[in-house]
Amino acid sequence: xxxxxxxxxxxxxxxxxxxxxxxxxxxxxxxxxxxxxxxxxxxxxxxxxxxxxxxxxxxxxxxxxxxxxxxxxxxxxxxxxxxxxxxxxxxxxxxxxxxxxxxxxxxxxxxxxxxxxxxxxxxxxxxxxxxxxxxxxxxxxxxxxxxxxxxxxxxxxxxxxxxxxxxxxxxxxxxxxxxxxxxxxxxxxxxxxxxxxxxxxxxxxxxxxxxxxxxxxxxxxxxxxxxxxxxxxxxxxxxxxxxxxxxxxxxxxxxxxxxxxxxxxxxxxxxxxxxxxxxxxxxxxxxxxxxxxxxxxxxxxxxxxxxxxxxxxxxxxxxxxxxxxxxxxxxxxxxxxxxxxxxxxxxxxxxxxxxxxxxxxxxxxxxxxxxxxxxxxxxxxxxxxxxxxxxxxxxxxxxxxxxxxxxxxxxxxxxxxxxxxxxxxxxxxxxxxxxxxxxxxxxxxxxxxxxxxxxxxxxxxxxxxxxxxxxxxxxxxxxxxxxxxxxxxxxxxxxxx
Amino acid sequence: xxxxxxxxxxxxxxxxxxxxxxxxxxxxxxxxxxxxxxxxxxxxxxxxxxxxxxxxxxxxxxxxxxxxxxxxxxxxxxxxxxxxxxxxxxxxxxxxxxxxxxxxxxxxxxxxxxxxxxxxxxxxxxxxxxxxxxxxxxxxxxxxxxxxxxxxxxxxxxxxxxxxxxxxxxxxxxxxxxxxxxxxxxxxxxxxxxxxxxxxxxxxxxxxxxxxxxxxxxxxxxxxxxxxxxxxxxxxxxxxxxxxxxxxxxxxxxxxxxxxxxxxxxxxxxxxxxxxxxxxxxxxxxxxxxxxxxxxxxxxxxxxxxxxxxxxxxxxxxxxxxxxx
Numbered sequence: 001x002x003x004x005x006x007x008x009x010x011x012x013x014x015x016x017x018x019x020x021x022x023x024x025x026x027x028x029x030x031x032x033x034x035x036x037x038x039x040x041x042x043x044x045x046x047x048x049x050x051x052x053x054x055x056x057x058x059x060x061x062x063x064x065x066x067x068x069x070x071x072x073x074x075x076x077x078x079x080x081x082x083x084x085x086x087x088x089x090x091x092x093x094x095x096x097x098x099x100x101x102x103x104x105x106x107x108x109x110x111x112x113x114x115x116x117x118x119x120x121x122x123x124x125x126x127x128x129x130x131x132x133x134x135x136x137x138x139x140x141x142x143x144x145x146x147x148x149x150x151x152x153x154x155x156x157x158x159x160x161x162x163x164x165x166x167x168x169x170x171x172x173x174x175x176x177x178x179x180x181x182x183x184x185x186x187x188x189x190x191x192x193x194x195x196x197x198x199x200x201x202x203x204x205x206x207x208x209x210x211x212x213x214x215x216x217x218x219x220x221x222x223x224x225x226x227x228x229x230x231x232x233x234x235x236x237x238x239x240x241x242x243x244x245x246x247x248x249x250x251x252x253x254x255x256x257x258x259x260x261x262x263x264x265x266x267x268x269x270x271x272x273x274x275x276x277x278x279x280x281x282x283x284x285x286x287x288x289x290x291x292x293x294x295x296x297x298x299x300x301x302x303x304x305x306x307x308x309x310x311x312x313x314x315x316x317x318x319x320x321x322x323x324x325x326x327x328x329x330x331x332x333x334x335x336x337x338x339x340x341x342x343x344x345x346x347x348x349x350x351x352x353x354x355x356x357x358x359x360x361x362x363x364x365x366x367x368x369x370x371x372x373x374x375x376x377x378x379x380x381x382x383x384x385x386x387x388x389x390x391x392x393x394x395x396x397x398x399x400x401x402x403x404x405x406x407x408x409x410x411x412x413x414x415x416x417x418x419x420x421x422x423x424x425x426x427x428x429x430x431x432x433x434x435x436x437x438x439x440x441x442x443x444x445x446x447x448x449x450x451x452x453x454x455x456x457x458x459x460x461x462x463x464x465x466x467x468x469x470x471x472x473x474x475x476x477x478x479x480x481x482x483x484x485x486x487x488x489x490x491x492x493x494x495x496x497x
Numbered sequence: 498x499x500x501x502x503x504x505x506x507x508x509x510x511x512x513x514x515x516x517x518x519x520x521x522x523x524x525x526x527x528x529x530x531x532x533x534x535x536x537x538x539x540x541x542x543x544x545x546x547x548x549x550x551x552x553x554x555x556x557x558x559x560x561x562x563x564x565x566x567x568x569x570x571x572x573x574x575x576x577x578x579x580x581x582x583x584x585x586x587x588x589x590x591x592x593x594x595x596x597x598x599x600x601x602x603x604x605x606x607x608x609x610x611x612x613x614x615x616x617x618x619x620x621x622x623x624x625x626x627x628x629x630x631x632x633x634x635x636x637x638x639x640x641x642x643x644x645x646x647x648x649x650x651x652x653x654x655x656x657x658x659x660x661x662x663x664x665x666x667x668x669x670x671x672x673x674x675x676x677x678x679x680x681x682x683x684x685x686x687x688x689x690x691x692x693x694x695x696x697x698x699x700x701x702x703x704x705x706x707x708x709x710x711x712x713x714x715x716x717x718x719x720x721x722x723x724x725x726x727x728x729x730x731x732x733x734x735x736x737x738x739x740x741x742x743x744x745x746x747x748x749x750x751x752x753x754x755x756x757x758x759x760x761x762x763x764x765x766x767x768x769x770x771x772x773x774x775x776x777x778x779x780x781x782x783x784x785x786x787x788x789x790x791x792x793x794x795x796x797x798x799x800x801x802x803x804x805x806x807x808x809x810x811x812x813x814x815x816x817x818x819x820x821x822x
Contacts, residue, residue: 035538035539036538038539039537039538039539039543040538042539042544043544043547043548043551133692133695133696134696135696136693136696136698137698176569177569177570177603179656179657179683179685180657180683181657182570182601182656182657182658182683182819183602183821184569184601184602184603187569191568191569191572191573191576191603191604192568192569192573194568194569194570194572194573194603194604195567195568195569195572195573196568198568265688265689265692266689315692319692319695319712319717320711320712320715321688321691321692321695322688325539328539328688329539329540331688332539332540332541332544332787335707335786335787335788336544336786336787338786340710340711340714340715341711342710342711342712342714342715342717343711343712343715343716343717344711344714344715405565405566405567405568405573406564406565406566407566407568407573450682450683453680453682454651454680454682454698456648
C-alpha cells in the first residue's frame with residue numbers, strides 16, 4: 001500500500017500520464033513503434049529518480065501497443081508491428097459497421113491482457129525466467145516454425161495461394177547480411193539492401209497503401225466527397241461485457257500465450273499476437289468465422305500483445321536479460337540510473353521492484369481511461385470526406401516509414417509493396433502469410449543454421465531435447481490430428497459395412 | 498544592353514555567393530548540426546551520441562540532432578556520413594565497424610574516407626565464463642581448450658567479425674590455438690550471448706565487463722580477463738590478458754569524423770568544441786555510469802590509430818576466414 005501511495009505524487013504522475021498520452025499518438029501512427037518512443041523518452045529521464053523514468057517507459061509501451069490496434073481496425077494499417085494480426089478481423093468488423101465494437105473490445109481486452117501479464121510477472125517470474133533460459137536455438141527454431149505454421153491456419157480459401165504468399169515472404173527475408181557467416185546475400189553491392197528488407201514498411205504498404213489504392217479504384221468520384229465512415233464512429237462499450245464474458249476462456253488462453261512468448265528473450269509481442277490468433281482459430285468452435293470479422297479474431301491478438309509486455313520484464317528483472325527491444329533499452333537506462341540490472345536488482349532493492357510492479361498494474365487503469373479518449377480523438381478524423389482521409393493515410397504511412405530509420409529507401413518499400421499488395425489481393429493471394437514469412441524467415445533460418453553449427457550438422461538435438469520434442473509433438477498433433485482422425489473413421493466405417 | 502545587364506547580374510550573384518560562403522565559414526555554425534549514428538536509437542552508441550548532441554548544442558549555440566541511419570552492420574550509417582555535404586553540418590559517429598566494412602564486402606569504406614575529429618571512447622572485451630565452471634584463470638581455460646577435441650568448445654559474444662569476435666581470434670592465435678579449433682556461435686549482440694552462457698548453451702563469451710556486470714556481481718558469471726593494456730579502476734580485480742601471458746589488447750571504440758573536403762577551420766572548430774566536452778567532469782561521470790570507457794585521441798592521432806587497427810584487423814579476419822577477396 002505504501003508503495004502505491006509513494007507513486008501518487010505529481011513528480012511521478014505528470015510525466016507518467018503524459019508519456020501514456022504520447023504512447024497513444026506513437027502507437028496510432030504507422031511506422032512509429034513503441035520501441036522508438038521508449039528510446040526517445042530515455043534520455044529525458046537521466047536526471048529524474050529511476051521510478052519516474054521506469055513509469056514513463058512502462059506507460060508509453062502499454063498505451064502504444066494498444067493504440068496500434070486503432071488504425072489497424074479502422075484503416076487496415078497496423079500502427080505498430082504488434083498489431084499486424086489485429087488487422088485481420090478488426091478491419092473486417094469495421095467494414096461491417098462493427099468497428100466501434102471491435103475497438104472497444106481492443107481496449108478492454110488489451111487492458112485485461114496487460115493485467116494478467118503483469119500478475120504473472122509478479123507471481124511466478126523467477127520460475128518462468130529459469131525456464132526461459134532453457135531455450136536456445138533448437139527451441140526457438142520450433143517456436144518460429146510453429147509461428148509460420150499459423151499461416152496455414154489463418155489462410156482462407158486456396159491453400160496453394162497461401163503457400164505462394166508465405167514462400168514469397170520467406171524468400172524476401174533472405175535479403176541482407178547472413179548472420180551465421182556474415183556474407184551479404186541478394187544485396188547486389190547495394191548498401192541499403194545489406195540491411196535487409198524491414199518488415200514494417202512492407203506491412204504498411206501491403207495492408208495500408210494497397211487499401212488506399214483499392215478504395216480509389218472502387219469508389220466513384222461522387223462518393224469521394226462523402227464522409228469516410230457513415231455510421232457514427234463511437235466506441236461501443238454496451239455489448240463489450242457480454243462478448244468478453246462469452247470469450248473468457250479465450251482471453252485467459254491468449255494472455256498466457258502472450259506472457260509466455262514475451263518472457264522468451266528471442267520472441268516478442270508481434271509473434272505473440274500471431275500465435276495467439278492462430279491458436280484461437282484452432283481451438284475455436286467457429287473457425288470458419290475467422291478472417292470475416294470474428295470477435296474471437298479481434299480478442300486473441302489484442303490480448304496477447306499487451307500480455308507479452310508483462311512477459312518481457314520477466315527475464316529483464318530476474319536475470320538482467322532483455323525480453324525484447326524495449327526492455328533492452330530499459331536495461332541500458334537502468335545503468336544510467338545507477339542500478340545494476342541483473343539478479344541484484346531483484347534480490348536487493350525490493351522497494352524499486354515493488355514500485356515497478358505497482359506502476360505496471362496502475363498503468364492498466366490509466367490505459368482504460370486514456371485509450372477511451374484516444375479512440376475519441378482518432379474518430380474525428382473520419383468526419384472528413386473519403387478523399388481527405390485516403391490522402392491522410394498515405395501521408396502518415398510515408399512519414400512513418402521514413403521516421404523508422406530516416407531512410408528514403410523504406411519509403412520506396414512502402415510504395416512498391418502497396419502496389420504489390422493491391423495486385424496480390426486482386427488475384428486473391430492472401431497477405432498475412434507473406435508477412436509471417438518475412439517476419440519469421442530470419443528467426444527460422446538463424447536458429448536452424450546456428451543450431452546445426454552447434455551440433456556439427458546433426459539434427460538429433462532438434463528432437464531429443466525435452467522442450468524441442470514437446471514443440472515437435474504439438475506441431476505434429478496440430479496438423480495430423482484431423483486428417484488421421486478422418487482416415488481412421490473412414491477405415492472403421494468401411495470395416496463395418 | 499540586356500546581355501550586359503545579365504552578365505552583371507550573374508557576376509553579382511556569383512560574388513554574393515562567394516561572400517556568403519566566406520561569411521558562413523567565418524561564423525560557423527549558423528544552422529542546426531546533425532550527428533549520424535549508424536546504430537539504432539536506444540543502444541549504447543546512440544545514448545552517447547545523444548549526450549554529445551546536447552553538450553555540443555550548448556557549446557556552439559545551435560541545435561544538434563542525432564539521426565539514426567541503421568542497417569547492414571553499420572554500413573548504411575557509415576556510408577551516409579561519408580557522402581554527406583562537407584560543410585561541417587553533418588558529423589559522423591564512427592564506430593569500430595569502419596575497420597571491417599570493406600574487408601567484409603559490405604561497403605567500400607575505410608577510415609580514409611573521413612577527416613577524423615576525435616576518438617572519445619574505448620572498451621575492451623572481457624573473457625567471461627559461468628561462475629560454476631572449473632576455470633580460475635586464462636591458463637586453465639587455454640589448457641582445457643587445447644586438451645579438448647576440435648569443435649567441442651563454444652564461444653559466443655556478438656555478430657561475426659564484431660569488436661567482441663575479432664579480439665577473441667587474436668587471443669586464440671597468440672595462445673597458440675588455431676581459431677578453427679573452437680566454434681563461434683554468432684548472436685545479435687552481447688545480451689543474447691549472455692543469455693546463452695547463463696543457460697549453459699556455450700562455454701565462454703567475450704563482451705565488455707559492464708554489459709555483464711549485473712550477472713557477474715550477482716554471482717552467476719565470472720570474468721577471467723580483460724583485453725586491455727592495464728586493469729580497469731572500475732573493476733580492479735579482473736586481470737588483463739597480458740598479465741596472464743597472452744600479449745593481446747584492443748576492442749571497440751567510438752569517435753567523430755566529418756566528410757572529406759570539409760574546410761580546415763570548421764574541422765579545427767569542431768575538434769576544439771568536442772575536446773572541451775570530453776575534458777568535463779560531467780562527461781566522465783556520464784561515461785562511467787553507463788559503463789563506457791573514456792579514451793581520447795585527437796585529429797591525426799585518431800586517424801593513425803584507425804589505420805593501424807584497420808591493417809591489423811585485416812590479418813585477423815584473414816586468419817578467421819572472414820575476409821572477402
